[in-house]
Amino acid sequence: MEHPHHRSPHERTPLIRGANGRQGNQANKVSQDSPEYKRWRRLMLTLLVIAYTGYYFCRTNLPLAIPDLEKKEGFTRTDISSILASGYVLFLIGKFMSGYLIDKFGGKATLLGGLIGSIVTTALFTLKLHPVWFAILRALNQLCSSVGWGACVKTVRRWYEPSRAAHAVAIASLAETAGDAFVRVTLGLTLVAGLSWNQMFYISAAIAACLLIPSCFVPASPQAKGFDAPQEQNQAAREAMRDRSVYTEGSGDGGLRPFLKNTRAWLLSFELLGVVLIRESFASFVSALIASEINLSTGYSAVASAIFPTVGAISAMGGGILLDKTRQNRRALIPLISLTGLAAALLGMWAVTPSNAGESLSGYGHDTLFTQEMALFLGMIGLVAVFLFAPKVIFDGAFVMDLAGGPEHLGSLTAFVTGVGYLGGCISPFVSGALADSKGWPTAILVLAGISSTITVASAVYWFLDMKKLKETSRDEESHVPEE
Template sequence: MSSSRSNVRWLTLGLIVALIVINYIDRSAISYAVDPLTKAFGISKSQYGLISSAFSIGYMVFAFLAGPLVDRYGARRILLVGVAIWSVVTAVTPVSGSFIGLFMARVILGAGEGPGFPAATRTVSRWLPQKERGIALAMVGGVAVAGSLLIGGPLVTQLIDTLGWRGMFWVLAALGALWFAIAWALLKNTPDEHRKVSAAERAHIAAGQLEEERSSSGSVHWRPVLTNRNLWVIAVGYFAWGFMFWGFMYWLPEYLSSQYDLSIGAVGLFTVAPWAAGVAGALLGGVLTDQVFARTGNPRTRLTIMGVALLLSGAALIPIIVAPSLTVSVTFISIGVGLGFVTGGIWWVAAIDAMPAQPGVAAGFADAAFALSGIVAPSVMGFIVSSTGSFSSGFVVMTALAVVGAGSMLVLPRHRPRLEVSAPGGKAGLAVGQR
């Protein structure tokens, strides 16, 4: 039977990874066009900080709302609507014309991109067995995110040099439209809906799932979500990592440019190192969490891995505060980002662990905390830079939050007994922890 097993689940995962790459290039592109955009629209640095935060307002609201919609209507429909919205908004961003216009465009862009991770998490929970989810969600939440920023810097800066900053946005909008067309033809909610999935692949997937994970859709129950201690722990930790992530995503190009007098081309090259480290960290985190889970069957180990990684990530920024230089900054920002991205895909695995019957809602809850940090971090960094002319205090805040987030994940999670997952037909399947 194994010789006839199809691998459509990996094609589906590839579509989701491509979606996240386009998603993050689109949302981060504005950080490479700060100078021409602020001059064209007459925007100050502090207003740019508010514009950066505007994205996360829409993102936070719709990440949270998208979870129930994804669990009820399936990931495919919600993703297609979201991609259509964000591609149109990306195209109109260069002609938004003013601070207010750009602020509203970024809010709507965030709304369009908000459903991405809740839908991706549900897709993975319906398309892959437990033992394959760590590396799969590391690809989605870690490699795709860091990889998009790794290639995004050189790509976006070259597009700006070649086509101008407005042309850059229009090319990115076209990429979103291309993904929409491909996903319309190939993306399905579950293996049962895809005619290319063999019976052997369906059995392989089902053997590693909880019974409630095999459903296509269902109603939303809020009380178990809002009273789930582990989900709140995940949210606190994700906010802490998010502050560091969003701070660097929106302000790293400006930090390198203003502090070390680098050209736009040099900035694009120097930003490669942190996101390359992020790709490596995400892969390490995915492999590590799958291996540890395979040995222990205990979902709490995932939170332990994230807590240690986040603590080390915050500690890595201390040399930048104490003795900053271009070499020290690029080196230790890269180490900090790489360690932070060890957690990159595990947030979503942990969200499924915490609420397996409602993975979209659980992912939306966690993602809303991440988005909240995206509102706070750019504005706080903008205020710090405007008022002090330095980024050092921002790095101190990043380190302090990392300690708080790590402590919550290492100390507060609730442990519950394991249970057995049975494969179809009553055969013993994978042992997992009761959440």
């Protein structure tokens, strides 16, 4: 059961938070308003993007190598699915462990430690060619990389107040969107140039090692640079943060217990599970999907797959900026609308997938489809990304901050929500890999559309509960205001 927060009986608030827009901004300046503070904050975001891009050089290389591993090394789709699944299982375990590590050692130290482990395991991939060896190394690699995102969110929250944190998290997420696109193009071009998949792994480890150097200079917190911690100066946002938090002021409740008893927390975790399942299905197999449906080479398929994270970068940035500019009582509508569009986009992609539309590659007399068919298919992949990445950033960034209410429990809550969410990652190889292998890509895409529809319903329930929570708190406060 959710507990309302009690404030002074003379403190009046609007009936619904944010119903009058942004209001109550305090005029007094604090250190977070100084130009020097803002410069450090920009540097922090830049270095976070660099560091997390290093993680993606160590994560995306295996999905790009899948076509060659199948064609040249004799790996089956079941082998590939098992390898990826082992990674997701350890990634999931690492997510739950990361909360303790991040809260104990801090965001920066955890971020750097995970990146070092990712680099080492990437280099070890090439020592032996066997599915079991690959499964072990992928598991260790994903265990190391599991701490990266939570460390980024923790660091961002230390530098930003909640009303401005969503767009900052979206900027940090550019590493998993624009950074991933850069990785796909860079490593894809190495394959186009004729390098082998194992040479591509060495290159990815070397580039990640170079990115580790500037990452060491990430400013861990404002206090480390002589500033005060950021204070929320937006009255409506500050009140909404208290209302949405699962922790009751002065109750002494800590840890995960209040979170686990909260319906919105479980809904948020379930929504993220579905979003991650769909995203990881595309992230892992979009290159193989393009190679299969459009009959492109491994290298060109890897380059073409960059459309997914590239468009995703626009989606994530747009979602973060829009969330910060939206009234408090309308925030939960943004992912609801986006997920509705995602379900429609997946149905559209299912309809135009060449093998589903009955378009035989040989029927055109060419090795590839005509340009317009290729553009339509790749365009639908991009449209899926438009509606997919904004909810992901909102769920495991801004909405987790809402429920945490402050930085004290943020590491643990981020770890829990993303941990539950990455159960979807564990399932994704069997949805987009094994299912596509046995039933074909159209069936796999149709299943993803059904999953999207399900989490859209969950998002609608979350929006309803969010509105109800804000209204209940307002009514409680109004009832404590004495008549004058």
